[in-house]
Amino acid sequence: MAYLLCLPRRLFDVPYATVVTDRHGELLGARIAADGQWRFPPSDTAPDKFARCLIAFEDRHFYLHNGVNPAAILRAFVQNVRARRIVSGGSTITMQTIRLSRGERRTVGEKLVEIVLATRLECRYSKREILALYAAHAPFGGNVVGVEAAAWRYFGHSSAELSWAEAAMLAVLPNAPSMIHLSRNREALLRKRNRLLRELHRQGVIDDADYELALSEALPEEPLPLPALAPHLVADFQQTRPGERIVSTIDKGMQSQVEAVLARWHAEFAQQDIRDMAAIIVDVRTARVLAYCGNARFDERQPGSQVDIIRAPRSTGSILKPLLYCAAMQDGDILPRTLLPDIPINVNGFAPQNFSLQFEGAVPAAEVIARSLNVPSVVLLRRYGVPKFYDFLKRAGLTTLRRPASHYGLSLILGGAEATLWDVTAAYVDMARCLEGQPRIPLALAADEKQRRSTAPYVFTPGGVWLTFQSIKEVNRPEDIDWRTIPSMQTVAWKTGTSYGFRDAWAVGVTPRYAVGVWVGNASGEGRPGIVGARTAGPVLFDLFNLLPAATWFDVPGDGALxxxxxxxxxxxxxxxxxxxxxxxxxxxxxxxTEPCPYHIRVNLTPDGRFRVYENCMSEASAVPANWFVLPPAWEWYYRQQHPEYRPLPPFMPGCGDDSDRPMQFIYPQDAFARITLPRQLDGTPGVVTFELAHSDPNATVFWHIDGNYTASTRDFHKLSIHLDPGLHTLTVVDDRGHTLSATIRVEAS
Structure with missing residues (x-):
């Protein structure tokens, strides 16, 4: 019973390095073991060439004995007596494996223990497994342990790719790694290696050509650095799965190309003091990550370079606008080209601006998203509802919305919230998979991750996604060319984003095969004028898409999706x-x-078309009926500046007007009852309130009244700035044709 229990259940209780390979088993990088040794996790088998070299050098009867070779022990005893010192141990590979696991001093008593445990080891493990244990734990000089780590450190490739000369060198190294080392006694090491090669040739293991070629190979000069691809991913696995060998989903070739692209762009952006960049590429069909670059300069050891931007929450800018557009269309709030107002707005002090600082009056919804207009997007969010969109984003997979919807308010669509590049790219992958009719599964980074179907259904519908992608594939590309005219350029649905203060630049694009996410900026949060999505992240995005095979565009979804x-x-x-x-x-x-078009109305005109009339003002035979496209006055004032073809309604014929006609509209305040907080000036005194009005008649004069008292008149641009005391006030405007408009305002001191 004591014999059966003498061997520990776990033979080697040592820490291992964290080793990460690509999906084909190619090494991406590793992190050293906790004890400072480069000891890779053990494999099930030893490399064939190394095993044959090891057996020929250390234990040619390995497959014949049961762990102990009495003849070898007797021979070693005689040699040691004659030399009056220990010159040979007579240990088999099995006994050496036991010695490596115990780490005890070499004494006669310890040798007896090794003999007993070696026979017990042979009972528990196969010869193949014993070779694998030895190969994984043998010392190879310095802090290199195990043949796999040695192969990478000395030759820069895996142990499976060892040449005969390389395998022979590694086979002789554990025999005396402290005495025979690359940096000293190189001649002794070379002699030992060549002697082993000669023995392999004598046994017929290698032929004449292999023997001559092996002899001609030089010894390596010094240990090589391990590969360092996807360093942020390797560091993440070190935290989450230390000491394991992880087969990732990364494609090493693609990862290398992505890192080269980012290094080139980083060198260019660094001249503008833009120091950080991240990118991720996902296979849409499998939801597996093919390339993961958490930052472009991991090895520079500069502030921020170690930050994995892919996982870091950053201000979203405009990158979420397509999700709002998709949600609103799915719910029937808008149609693809529904006009949305693009006019100055002020909601409780929140006054968004377009990037151009211009207004166009009204813009089709699809164009709003393609051009990333801020003001219409805020109007759309207000119409859709902040709490509703907040819930939509959480169900879409954004994990960084940790505060209530009221905290973000309407700024939610303009970067008021934070998201990670991982979550945003995953959301676009979900959209593509939904459109392709594939189940919802999470993104995967490790090959052994079980990508089970998500219990949460898609928040997207195929019809909503298709219409959204149709809109954002029309976004102007950074090359400033018409990509549709170049057959080699693939169709990509893509969107950029720029956060407030030029701190974060985003670009995410998707095709039926791939999704690519890019972030550019400074990890520290420092803003720079050049950090704009379309100017920085966008060009990088399309450089990455140029690495990928083109795919045919999505099919129009069926089954009633549209x-x-x-x-x-x-x-x-x-x-x-x-x-x-x-x-x-x-x-x-x-x-x-949705409601039918409210902007086309039927009007009666005088025969010359100069005036509008009512039927009772002119005989039915004389009135000319016409359909007229009429926008609200506030929209119209800006719209006709961009659309010269727009025709304002003619005025009513004198004596045939209508007091209910409303040619005026407040731009601010927008509501009939508004609450305004007075800003404070630099000296601490209350600031002024600025009211703004749009009038359909560009030549109209407007008279402003506060609390029934005449205040001022305006022509052309109808704005009034005035000091108001806190309290309730009435604002009334009257134009020169007698039309009136009123609003009640409660002014509060800040």
Missing amino acids: VEAEVCRQSGCLKGRFCDASDVVPICPNGQR
């Missing part, structure tokens, strides 16, 4: 009674519930 509808060509709404031009376009089924 329905055809007749929509007004000018407003993008469902065709109304008075719409003259229309198109039949695909929309999401819920879009059928």
